[in-house]
Amino acid sequence: MTRPFYVAVSAGGSAALLAGAYLFQALGYPPCAICLWQRWPHFAAIVIGVLAWKLGGRVLPALGALAAATTAGIGVYHTGVERDFWEGPSTCTGGGSLDGLSGADLLTITGPNIVLCDQVTWELFSLSMASWNAGASAVLVIGWIMAIRANDA
Structure with a gap:
């Protein structure tokens, strides 16, 4: 296989993972905040893929x-926060503060939509979305390494 093939597959994998994330959102x-952090490296990988192509x-x-590798690492970190292996950011975990919210925000029926980083909202085979992102992104690292090792043409 050629480098452009591996680049397309790897960047396309990031695009597919982003599409999946936005589908779940829809x-x-x-x-949550950490979920959003995981998206940025995928955007970067897509841009890098276009340039590399x-x-x-x-x-x-x-x-x-x-x-x-960055988004895979963030996914592992997020999984650890979800599973209580370690503490997450205080701004998006169950013990977090309510800084920035007014009394009116807290008293409204609709209120602000607070998504906690330490809560698993969906899982398949006991793996959360963060865990799936970590695993899939690790596979994409392998694809990128194959692109490095392959011939240009």
């Missing part, structure tokens, strides 16, 4: 691998 599973070389696929 289905009524709003993202056009420009070739090994540097951009290496950056793609770094982006995929």
Whole structure:
């Protein structure tokens, strides 16, 4: 296989994971703060993939691998927060503060939509969305490494 093939598959994998995240959001599973953090490296990987497709070389696929590894790492961190392996940010966990919310926000029936980072809202085979993102992103790292090792043409 050629480098452009692996680049397309790896960047396309990030696009697919983002599409899945937005689909879940449209289905009524709003993202927490850490979920949003996991999306940024995927956006970067897509941009890197487009550039690598056009420009070739090994540097951009290496950056793609770094982006995929970053979102995989954030996914592992998020899974640990969800499973109470370690503390998450105080701004989005059950013990978090309500800074920035007024008394009126707290007393309204509709109120603000607070999504906690330490709560699993959906899972499949006992794995949360964060866990699935971590695993899939780790596979994408392998794809990017294959792109680094492959020939340009």
